[in-house]
Amino acid sequence: MSRGDVEMREVEAMSESQIWFHKHLIHFMAAFIATGLPQIWPEQFGWIALILGYPLNVVVGGDPYSVGIAVARWIHRLAAVGLVATMIPFAVKQLADIGKWEIWPECWSPSCFARGVRNLVDYYVHKRHVEVGKYNLGQKLWTWIAAITLVAMGWSGMVLWFRDSFDPSLWALAHTVHDIGFFIFMIMLPVHIYLAAVIPEHRPMVEAMFRTGKLPLEYVKKHHPKWYRKIVGEKE
Amino acid sequence: MAAGEKVITVNVDKCIGCRACQVACHVWNNTPAIVTGFSPSFTNPEDLTPHTWTIMEYKEIPSGDSVTWAIKKRQCMHCSNAPCAHACPVGAIEVHPSGAVVIREDKCIGCRYCIEACPYDVPRFDPVKNKVYKCTFCVDRVQNGLAPACVAACPTGTLEYGDYDELVAKYKREGYEVYGDNVNDYVGRTHYVYVTKRWKGKLKEYFDLPADPRRPVIDFNNKVVKPLGWGLTGLTLAALAAHFVFWRAKRFEEKKEEGGEQ
Numbered sequence: 001m002s003r004g005d006v007e008m009r010e011v012e013a014m015s016e017s018q019i020w021f022h023k024h025l026i027h028f029m030a031a032f033i034a035t036g037l038p039q040i041w042p043e044q045f046g047w048i049a050l051i052l053g054y055p056l057n058v059v060v061g062g063d064p065y066s067v068g069i070a071v072a073r074w075i076h077r078l079a080a081v082g083l084v085a086t087m088i089p090f091a092v093k094q095l096a097d098i099g100k101w102e103i104w105p106e107c108w109s110p111s112c113f114a115r116g117v118r119n120l121v122d123y124y125v126h127k128r129h130v131e132v133g134k135y136n137l138g139q140k141l142w143t144w145i146a147a148i149t150l151v152a153m154g155w156s157g158m159v160l161w162f163r164d165s166f167d168p169s170l171w172a173l174a175h176t177v178h179d180i181g182f183f184i185f186m187i188m189l190p191v192h193i194y195l196a197a198v199i200p201e202h203r204p205m206v207e208a209m210f211r212t213g214k215l216p217l218e219y220v221k222k223h224h225p226k227w228y229r230k231i232v233g234e235k236e
Numbered sequence: 237m238a239a240g241e242k243v244i245t246v247n248v249d250k251c252i253g254c255r256a257c258q259v260a261c262h263v264w265n266n267t268p269a270i271v272t273g274f275s276p277s278f279t280n281p282e283d284l285t286p287h288t289w290t291i292m293e294y295k296e297i298p299s300g301d302s303v304t305w306a307i308k309k310r311q312c313m314h315c316s317n318a319p320c321a322h323a324c325p326v327g328a329i330e331v332h333p334s335g336a337v338v339i340r341e342d343k344c345i346g347c348r349y350c351i352e353a354c355p356y357d358v359p360r361f362d363p364v365k366n367k368v369y370k371c372t373f374c375v376d377r378v379q380n381g382l383a384p385a386c387v388a389a390c391p392t393g394t395l396e397y398g399d400y401d402e403l404v405a406k407y408k409r410e411g412y413e414v415y416g417d418n419v420n421d422y423v424g425r426t427h428y429v430y431v432t433k434r435w436k437g438k439l440k441e442y443f444d445l446p447a448d449p450r451r452p453v454i455d456f457n458n459k460v461v462k463p464l465g466w467g468l469t470g471l472t473l474a475a476l477a478a479h480f481v482f483w484r485a486k487r488f489e490e491k492k493e494e495g496g497e498q
Contacts, residue, residue: 039325040462049326066326066343073347124479127486163348164363172352172453179457183465187472194476199483 010214011231013134013205015097019213021090028086029189031079035072036182048072080157102134102227103143113137124195133226142188149188153181242334242378243400243427244387245407246309248443249434250394253278253292253307260389261290261311264374284310286362289371290386297435297442306435306442309386309395312337312358312371313416317424319454320350320359335400335427336373344368355422355449373427400427407431413439422450 014022035052037045046065052075053068060067094101106112116137119130130136135143159166159174166174197206204219221228262269267287272280278294290311296303318337321329328343329350339350339359346366350359359370374384382388383397396403404417407429413436416429432439440447 041466042325042327063326063340063343066328066345069326069347070345073345125482127483127490168351171348172451172457175349175352176453176457176461179461179465183461183469186465186469190469190472190476194480198476198480200487 010212010216011220012213013208013215013220014213015093016213017090017093019209019211021086022209024086025083028079028083029185031075031082033185033189035076035079038069038072039076040179040182077157077161080154080161084154103140105140106133129222129225131225132223133230134224142192145184146188149181149184152177156181240333241400241427242336242373242397243403243429244373244384245396245398245403246428246430247394247396247407247412248306248308248430248432248439250392251292251307251309252392252394253294253305254391255292256389256391257309257386257395258288258290258292260385261371262288264377264385265289265372278305284358284360284370286360286365286367286369289369293444295442295444297438308430308443311386311428312373313356313423314371314373314427315419315423315425316427317422319353319355319422319451322458323349323353323454325349332373332375332378334373334375334378336375336378337427338372338375339368339370341367341369353451353454355446355451404429411436413437415439415443415445420448420450422448422455 034048038047038049042049049065049068049072051068052071053064053066055064056071057064057067106116119132119136120138122128122130123132123136156174156177159170160178163171196202196209201223204215208215217228217231220231261267267289270281270285270288273282275282279291281288281291284291290309293308293310295306295308297306314335314337316331316335318329318331320339321331321337325347326343326345328340328345330338330340332338344367346361346368348359348361348368350368351361359368361368374382374386377384387395387397404414407414410433412431412433414429414431416426418425430439430443430445432443435442439445
């Protein structure tokens with residue numbers, strides 16, 4: 001690909017399967033959070049349970065709040081089934097393209113990590129353009145933490161749902177792991193949404209993630225110079 | 237002491253293991269008797285069940301050159317800081333002013349979080365009804381000025397019911413070892429209080445009464461995970477809001493500079 005060719009083009013940043021999975025992930029995460037909040041902090045979010053429980057309780061009988069929490073727990077579980085069902089084809093597709101993943105660490109030394117942190121500070125605080133590839137250190141860490149947390153949430157969710165199949169000594173541990181996972185997402189999701197969708201300079205990423213999957217090459221050159229050079233075949 | 241706070245004292249020195257309390261509990265609460273069985277112990281049924289809210293546990297303990305029984309009436313301890321009530325996501329477990337910790341059957345959804353939290357391993361799940369059950373302290377009797385059914389049935393005076401501080405103070409004055417009036421921060425104090433003079437110094441050991449009843453993982457979740465989690469979530473949101481303001485200011489600055497250059 002010559003330099004002249006790429007200058008005219010956009011770059012595929014997200015594949016169709018990534019766009020599809022991300023959209024569904026948003027639906028499932030919204031369901032998880034909406035139905036998880038009244039369970040973990042009933043004093044503040046109990047109203048969600050009342051919305052879910054009333055007037056259903058008139059039909060099924062019982063206290064509206066209890067019915068609401070029971071409904072919330074079932075929606076939570078159905079969302080988990082949906083997420084797993086969505087994740088399987090996505091994971092198969094992604095594993096086939098594992099060679100193209102950009103989330104691996106570039107190097108492992110402490111100085112390399114320090115450079116990554118400096119890049120983050122330069123970019124997000126000093127608003128300077130820095131030498132990064134498709135993803136910076138923060139984005140890579142975010143992805144790995146999210147993946148590990150999802151696995152932990154899946155395991156602990158299974159224990160809590162099918163608790164009769166597990167030793168009772170695991171119940172409290174699974175409960176706590178699930179709560180820790182919840183808070184990790186409660187911290188990471190606002191960061192992700194803010195940096196991706198609220199910062200005006202990053203709007204092309206939103207467009208790519210939700211619609212076209214493509215980024216203007218100029219944007220890539222400015223924000224992801226290493227990735228740009230990789231695309232145009234320029235030697236660093 | 238909260239007004240009307242009550243206690244049931246179990247004077248283990250007097251208990252003969254007649255199981256009158258066990259039967260009275262079934263009768264008053266209209267819970268079915270279950271088929272009993274043989275086991276190495278005289279404890280029968282061997283454990284609490286969704287329909288058996290109190291049992292007599294027989295434990296062999298040393299007595300001179302021989303052994304004797306330590307007979308313990310086991311049931312919900314009715315903790316003042318009831319961890320089961322804190323864990324219940326639907327508020328189905330109520331702590332009454334009398335000290336009774338009661339599961340509201342109409343509200344219980346059978347999630348079993350209370351079982352996870354109870355350090356005395358008391359609540360029992362009924363898979364048929366999808367509800368959790370345990371001793372109610374006979375709250376319906378207590379609210380009508382009556383002693384709980386087990387106390388009323390006890391023929392030896394092992395079980396006594398009365399005002400909390402008054403009754404506990406009486407036993408302390410008389411030189412009894414007391415378990416339950418100040419246990420720990422996890423359960424607070426229990427409204428079933430065990431007393432002994434005969435086995436003074438051995439009450440906890442012989443009657444399996446934990447010195448520090450606690451579910452460490454649940455305790456960690458309540459004391460560390462949740463406060464820290466909400467705190468960090470709040471801090472994150474505040475930091476993002478601050479960054480948004482900072483970023484906008486930087487953008488205006490840049491635009492101004494660009495305008496100046498033109």
